[in-house]
Amino acid sequence: MSNNKGLTVGQKRAIWAWLFLVIPIVYFIIVRFYPTFDAFSMSFTDWNIIGERNYIGFDNYVTLFNDPVFWVVLGNTFEYLLFGIPISLLLSFTIAYYLDQIKFGHGLLRACYFVPFLTTAVAMAWVWRWFYQPVPIGIFNLALGELGILQMDFLRSTTQALPAVLMPAIWAGLGFQIIIFLAGIRSIPDSYYEAAKIDGAGDRQILWEITLPQLRATITFIVITSSIGFLRIFDQVYNMTQEGEGGPLNATRPLVIHIYKSAFEDFEMGMAAAQTVVLFTILMVITLLQLKVMKKDG
Amino acid sequence: MAQVSLKNIKKSYDKTEIIGDLSVEIEDKEFVVLVGPSGCGKSTLLRMIAGLEDITAGKITIGERVVNNMQPKDRNIAMVFQNYALYPHMTVYKNISFGLRAAKLSKADIKKKVNEAAEILELTDLLDRKPAQLSGGQRQRVSMGRAIVRDPQVFLFDEPLSNLDAKLRATMRAEIKKLHQTVKTTIIYVTHDQVEAMTLADRIVILKDGEIQQIGTPMDLYNKPVNKFVASFIGSPEMNFITNADGITLGIRPEDIYLADNAPTLEKTRTIAATLILQEPMGAETLLTADYDGTTITVKAPGTVNLAVGQAIRLLLNVGNGHLFDKEGIRV
Known part of the structure; x- marks a missing residue:
């Protein structure tokens, strides 16, 4: 046929x-x-961007793990993550939660929160860099002065620099997280809340037993995307620290800057590649872990 | 005691009036069904009793208390939603006990009450499941369980059966009726389905465009509809209407029309000639649709009928059981 x-x-x-x-x-x-x-x-070679690629086995990794600076950098990277995630999650959820309840000015406020997400990180980083300056330039120190509080070193302090750099990074991502949270909150059926209201549940019980569990998928998404964001932090550090070094004394240097410096200042491509592999592994493990944790009895 | 009294209730959104001056008295332990076509305001009315919507004017009393400005939780009511509103991330046990946890009962008391409710609703084996693992009928029972554990003064049902298939709907209807006999609480039940209204209600309130058309027992409404709207809404298939030259309409139910050759002896009758246009065998009976001078007449004939479509037939109307309506559709 x-x-x-x-x-x-x-x-x-x-x-x-x-x-x-x-x-x-x-x-x-x-x-x-x-x-x-x-x-x-x-990552298994000693390539210096122009010469031959010679296989040197695990030498790069051995050097890397014996380098104290690498451990400082790794520590910084996790500090960005461990402070960044809870703070940004708490802020964006709280803002979205209350933004959802207001009607007047809702659109304008939402736009205000979203603008930083659209703005160039470099420009924002420089503006914040000025904010942190001593008087008479920096507005934070000006405000402290007005209140009669001692001036702060901010970016010049080894302890305050990292949180100071983290702030604009959190602020920049906030708008996106708020939008995602708002969408998540709005997708919860009204009848859940009405049933809860009739059953006499208070705001706390509704928040913990209905809203948050219903936002599980939303929270998973935000935690994963922002984890990746904080682990790859670069723009803010590069533009807010002297010469983009991640100083003072490596106090703010994250892994991505370390990779960048190894590759394009020291031309140790093999070493930079090894660091990249480490970052890749960390990102993958964290993402898989989060997916697994969030999926459990989901 | 939990009588519910609605006095001069009004509801409007901006300038659109949904309900205009409505009053109903519902007795303690009574099963009242609010029925009407979609958009008649029946769900809005229920939600106002629940406290989920504000009233624009009027007075709502539950038991002895005026509840106009009371929060839903303080009204001592429970509500079953059309989509059940079960929390998908909680087990059946957690869902049923939600309101009891809100009321801060002891763990032992919660367990006792949930088990009792589960017993009544045959949910005991399902307490560890999540809603997604349940059938439609089981979910419906869970949402009723959530309502009864709280031991409310009044149950509110908002179209609880409309998401179920026909067979299950009949089963659940019977269960709700049984439930009312067991728990003996005032029930206000909203539906658009006249069969549910007829079978469940002690009294039916028929609404149209936010106004009460008639209040009465199912048989009152069936036998003495006050207007054409009620007459056509109650009963299935719908009542036939034949209008004469003076504008007077005779309403006659399909079960009061016979094939003339096969009719019992009746006192007051009228015979008409019509043309058969459709024949629907249902098994125990056959529905015939006929054309009578441009008016469509439906006949419910017992047993099997063997006629040809297009055939001329003679119909005997049992006028003694008919209803007369004037030009405005009001019963005369």
């Missing part, structure tokens, strides 16, 4: 779909996946 000649409708559809997907697939393989895998092999 000649009717069966040619392809089925399903096969034709699949061919068309693949045709459209070819360009992005080729792009991703060349621009994203190949360099990623290349980084793994590069």
Whole structure:
């Protein structure tokens, strides 16, 4: 029978779909996946960007793990994460929770929170850098002066610099998290709240037993995306510290700056690649862990 | 004692009036069904009794207390929602005990009450499940369980069966009726389904455009509809209306029309000639649709009927059971 000649409708559809997907697939393989895998092999070499790539085994990793600065940097990176996540989560949820309850000025307020997310990180970092200056430039110290409180060193202090850099990073991401939280809060059916109200639940019980559990997927998403964001922090540190070094005394230097300096100032590409692999591993483990924790009895 | 009294209730959103001056007295332990087409204000009325909507004017009394400005939780009511409003992340046990936890009862008391409710509703084996693992009927029972554990003065049901298939709806209808006989609490039940209204209610309140059309027992409404709207709303298939030259309408139910050759002896009758346009065998009976001078007449004939579509037929109307309505549709 000649009717069966040619392809089925399903096969034709699949061919068309693949045709459209070819360009992005080729792009991703060349621009994203190949360099990623290349980084793994590069981390086992002593490449200095122009010379030969000589295989040196785990030497880069051994040097890295014996370098005290690397551990300081790794510690800083986790500090950004461990302070950044809870603070930004708490702030964005609280703002979204109350923003959802107001009608007047809702759109304007939401826009105000979202603007930092749209603004260039470099510009924001420099503005904040000025905020942190001593009097008469820095508004924070001006305000402290007005209140009769002692001046702060902020970016010049080894203990205050990291939180000072973290602040604008949290602020910049807040708008996005608020929008996501708002969408999550709005997708909870009204009847849940009405039933709870009739059953006599107070605000606390409603928050802990209905709103937050219902936002589990939203929270997972925000925690994962912002974890990745904080672990990869760069712009703020690069633009708010002297020469973009992540100082003073490496007090604010995160892993990505460390990688950047190794690669493009010291030209130790193999070493930089090894650090990249470490960062990649950390990101993957954290993401998988979070997915697993959040999925449990979800 | 929990009689519910609605006095001169009004509700409007901005300038749109939803309910205009409505009063009903509901007795203690009575099962009252609010029924009407969509948009008639029945759900709004229920939500106002619950305290989920403000009233624009009037007075709502539950028991001895005026509840106009009371929070829902202080009204001593429980409500079953159309979509059940079960919390998907909680087990059946947690769902049922939600209100008891809110009331800060001791763990032992909560357990006792939940188990009692589960016993009544046959949910004992399902207490550890989550709503997603339950069938529609089971979810419905859980949401009733959540209502009864709180031992409220009044139960409010908002179209509780409309998400269920026909067969389950019939079963759940019977369960709700049984439940009312067991717990003996005032029930206010909203539905758009006249069968539910007829089978469940002690009294039915028929609403249209925010106004009460008639209040009465199911048989009152069936036998003495005050207007054409009530007459056509109650009973299935719908009542037939035949209008004469003076504008007077005769309303006659499909079960009061017979095929003339096959009719019992009746006192007051009228015979008309019509053309058969549709024949629907239902097994125990056959629904015939006929055309009588441009008026469509539905006949519920017992047993099987073997006629040809397009055939001329003679119908005997049992006028003794008919209803007369004037030009405005008011019973005369």
